Amino acid sequence: MVKIMTQLMTEDGIRCDGRKLDELRDISIKVGVLKNADGSAYIEFGKNKILAGVFGPRDVHPKHMANQDSGILRCRYHMSPFSVTERKNPAPSRREIEISKVIKEALQPAVILKDYPRTVIDVFIEVLQADGGSRCAALDAASVALADAGIPMRDLVSACAAGKVADRIVLDVNNEEDQEGQADMPVALMPNVGKITLLQLDGMLKPEEFKTCMQTALIGCRRVYEIQRKALMEKYFQSGDQ
């Protein structure tokens, strides 16, 4: 098997996809793209293509999972068989189960569940095409879909990764950088509340780099937030025709 080593960065700090160190990939979000879901969003984040659909608050099945004092939030992150290079088995992998959990815990602080005891809010995420940073993109779409479903929220959740590539901290790690780079750190932020609700890291960072990387990711989150807001505004305050 011949491996072609990509050069991940030029000496001038231009990345393999032409971006600068602190540049996001192209992001577009569409709100309310599904007819059956109570709320939905579609995001393209680089080459990521992800759908999120929200149902609820609704009755919990099986009933013994219900909470008498509060609603519950469930989340399923799932990848289509055709979303990755090698065809993926449609059954959920351990990786997908873990990501479902961290996404749920990243959304939970933003969702006001107390008002809906004995109910569930279901967030279903489908990754149609995967690229680096799919869990952040999924979160961004899910958060907008929750808002679209009219679920009361303390804040949006905005997510973006940063990382270390060719010894430099970069914003929004793409697929090649994720696989051949030195570190990948997905972060989710409630931008108005100022709370970080998801933080993971795979790689190797000096303590100083750890701080810079997190700050870089947070800048990304705030930029994503503007895009999320705009997408929601477009649907709710203009004559949305989609």
Add this chain to the structure above:
Amino acid sequence: MVKIMTQLMTEDGIRCDGRKLDELRDISIKVGVLKNADGSAYIEFGKNKILAGVFGPRDVHPKHMANQDSGILRCRYHMSPFSVTERKNPAPSRREIEISKVIKEALQPAVILKDYPRTVIDVFIEVLQADGGSRCAALDAASVALADAGIPMRDLVSACAAGKVADRIVLDVNNEEDQEGQADMPVALMPNVGKITLLQLDGMLKPEEFKTCMQTALIGCRRVYEIQRKALMEKYFQSGDQ
């Protein structure tokens, strides 16, 4: 792997097992062969050897599957590990699950479920030896087993396939004809009501052939019906000693 091509038909229209175009294989049905089931039947249809057992109407487990306004019908078509050339894994395959569904839907119009709200009628079919047309033979046995269980029915359901072999339409496709022939069309009929409750087709038929094939299968269904009736009469109106 050497494949021996069977000649499927002589020029005089004699088929590989010696039958004429419109001839059924040997069929025998025994009613009430099981002691624990509420109703049962055993059919030999060509080389098919199939048992059907019926339980119910009885309580539904799990309870949330029950219907307040009507009984429900469940059906399981299952093949024994030794029923086919290569030993079959005992866990139900996708093919068996699909056949279970189409058999259930073929029986349903005949069974009067309204009188038994909150109950279930279970039809269990075991293919001990499989030959071409096993789903039709299974249906024939299941329908007789339902009658044997005393379930109120609008009509029996009688099933038989027709097909296209060596460019001619034939009745009751056997295993070789199914595998090397041009088309296989299983059909189920409620003979007195005149309703077709199962129709499938795999193969390639001209529109005119489609009609002929269906009419041919229906003739087969009516002949099967006579055999089913006779089997039930033997048990219920003679001194059945088996």
Add this chain to the structure above:
Amino acid sequence: MVKIMTQLMTEDGIRCDGRKLDELRDISIKVGVLKNADGSAYIEFGKNKILAGVFGPRDVHPKHMANQDSGILRCRYHMSPFSVTERKNPAPSRREIEISKVIKEALQPAVILKDYPRTVIDVFIEVLQADGGSRCAALDAASVALADAGIPMRDLVSACAAGKVADRIVLDVNNEEDQEGQADMPVALMPNVGKITLLQLDGMLKPEEFKTCMQTALIGCRRVYEIQRKALMEKYFQSGDQ
């Protein structure tokens, strides 16, 4: 694959691990080794290292498994992936399921379940390192763990195997003897009640040998009983410091 044939016995009746025909391997039992379980025990029986933990009587989930007239006993015998030579898949094998059942049925006569209707007593057994006779050792630990949990019992259950090796009946079959010997017979006894609650045999015994083998095993059970009693006494009638 080269197989080294162990000589299982010298002419003087000395076994491959140096024991005499009627000699037990070293056995040590510690009571109350777990903090979360209601009762627990740890046994080393030869090279077997086995933990047993007991919970209950407690509510049954799922509820439809509860018995209105009596408590129920559940038992899970499980082997750690690292407990055997080839790494074991952590999912329970058919062998583990069968052993769980025979252990449950060996403990059941000793446990007084009538006083706890609608509840369950759960016995969880973990084989950390497996050697010959692991089901007997597991039973010995489980029985002590039940007593440690304060479950009312008619008697302890004491288990030990006997077998046939190099044409002679031996007590307490070890791993090599189990695999290369002629017979292995695990036995469980309620020593005061005089009831045999587990008996299995794999191998080949003449009728006379069958009796001798069983009697030999029963002697082993009674010796194990003394060790179990001592372990319980140590915890409950001395100043246990563990």
Add this chain to the structure above:
Amino acid sequence: MGSQILDQLKRGKILDLLKTGKRIDGRSLDEQRQLTIETGVIPKANGSARVKLGNTEVITGVKIQLDKPFPDLGDKGILICTAEILPLADPNVEPGPPNEEVIELARVVDRGIRETEMIDLHKLVLIENKSVIGMFIDSSVIDSGGNLFDACSYASVAGILSCTVPKYEVKDEAPVLVEGVTSKPPIKTLPVSVTMARIGDYIIVDPTKDEESCMDARITITTNSDGNICAVQKGGSDGFTAEQLIQCSETALSVGKKIRKQLEQLM
């Protein structure tokens, strides 16, 4: 229970309209909903399509991989169609292993493509009995608005038509990828599935979710470019008369022609 009463009211209203030759969405009985097909929507897949059939929406991706042939089928490539109803497509769908409805859906889509012999599987063989090309056509329903059979079938066919097959050369008894060279899959015919529902005495083409909820029976008929009938699947808890089924076969051919023209534009 409540929903059962609603279904009955719905059925009453639908039947009343059918008596006057109309349907609730204004279509005639043998009229399909608007069909839009977009291909290339998943660039990382070898082929892909997004199909909207009224309110139903499906995305199909095609993956092409080296594979071993099935035993006894050493002279044929591998073709596998699957289908899945995503839980975001329908409030009543729960995540988990496929139930009998989904298994039927996938198998009927697969059979339509297989039995019409859309793809010449012999041409997907690289080394007989050893190495073949496998085509995996996976459909995901993302919005469920009735007649998933046809929507998944059209999306699968469109996905295949949009597909580029990588080229492999055989070197030293092993297939080797030739970078940058691709071809179209070996297409022999265009399968078109047409699903009809019977409600009372009326046969309607391309039922919506509402129509499906009160239909008596269902039939899916797949035809090929030569006007042959190649695959049929009856569903639902009641039956058809023979006359109705012959009528259905004719409708499948006539309606299928229009759809086939739309699919041909993708070739």
Add this chain to the structure above:
Amino acid sequence: MGSQILDQLKRGKILDLLKTGKRIDGRSLDEQRQLTIETGVIPKANGSARVKLGNTEVITGVKIQLDKPFPDLGDKGILICTAEILPLADPNVEPGPPNEEVIELARVVDRGIRETEMIDLHKLVLIENKSVIGMFIDSSVIDSGGNLFDACSYASVAGILSCTVPKYEVKDEAPVLVEGVTSKPPIKTLPVSVTMARIGDYIIVDPTKDEESCMDARITITTNSDGNICAVQKGGSDGFTAEQLIQCSETALSVGKKIRKQLEQLM
């Protein structure tokens, strides 16, 4: 709850009869029910049998296939016995993966045949460590009337006895089927399983379903043609005394002899 009271009444009645040396179906305590064995009932299988033991009925099919040996067991063929209680055999059986009762049943049947060394597995080797004959003996209970252990065991043994083993030649390091030539499997001994139940102080042979529902404990003992005891499995929620078990071992030998004669007629 209701059924628990019924079971107690049943037990009372059964015990009263046992005190007078009788059983509800008129048998003596160490008498088996009528056993009928029919072989060749599944012609497509390599071997098969239908066994009726009183109201219990089992069908066993034997399939023979080329296989790879287990690691470390390269000098032995493969023998696997399974057992299944079909849902049509019993109103209380539900379809689904096997529960602990069925797993025990299958493993006890398997052990009886394995531990008696009924089949000379060394003779099933075609190429050491590489290619062996595998025998799959699958039993399906079609009517459940008590003592499934013995019924499945007899059906498995009869299925094996009725079996024809295809002949394979080794050519170029690979096994090749020789058409039209078969042989009997290499039988060394005839295992016979005898199951007994204890109700109160009474030991009864071949319990019916009613007797099983109120038994205290169960024991299955398998012997071989030489009168050796080769496999034992105690079951049930109570125990036996040592004396009872020795009595059981003697009964297993004496009752087993009669059954073995019946099985020998199939050889």
Add this chain to the structure above:
Amino acid sequence: MGSQILDQLKRGKILDLLKTGKRIDGRSLDEQRQLTIETGVIPKANGSARVKLGNTEVITGVKIQLDKPFPDLGDKGILICTAEILPLADPNVEPGPPNEEVIELARVVDRGIRETEMIDLHKLVLIENKSVIGMFIDSSVIDSGGNLFDACSYASVAGILSCTVPKYEVKDEAPVLVEGVTSKPPIKTLPVSVTMARIGDYIIVDPTKDEESCMDARITITTNSDGNICAVQKGGSDGFTAEQLIQCSETALSVGKKIRKQLEQLM
């Protein structure tokens, strides 16, 4: 419901103490519970350890086996860490397939060891693309008393450190075991995981089960011997401020140093 009220009371009490700089078990906020490590507890395994961290107890066994490399990773050996909470460890754990909590636990332990590059996987290759050494590090929680992440991580690291790797030679393109010769695994660095919980405005190290039951959020940070941060996992249903996280990263380094010294004694 009752337990929810208890959790609130507990949280109240814990918070009141934290305001005075104390914890219910008397520790300071950044103090770990006592850690005891014993290795070689499972002599049949290639490596093993029993770790007690306060009331939490874990046993880890390491198995070493010949394996095939993953496709595309032919120049690396195989390393797989798993974790399991045994049902005897916790009254709330039920037997069965792992739930999302256990999957997360196993994956976080695995990532800590993988991302620090503790083991030089290149040195586990016997024949590139064909044959490698596989290390399976299985952790079983036998007593669950809070902070399973760190306990499993320390037990896994200790198990690896205690490990002896059998020697293989390559003969005729196949690996052959050299009896009696073993070596230490190729260790490059020592990963140390430090888990912290946030309760209100307080960050505490190594939370107990009681503290976990009322924490707002959790963070696990794994560092290597060079003082790099290599793996992070945030958990729990609330978040952290950036300042809190930076504080946590510093705590992970300082607390980690002490643990690393304890682990180094095993080398």
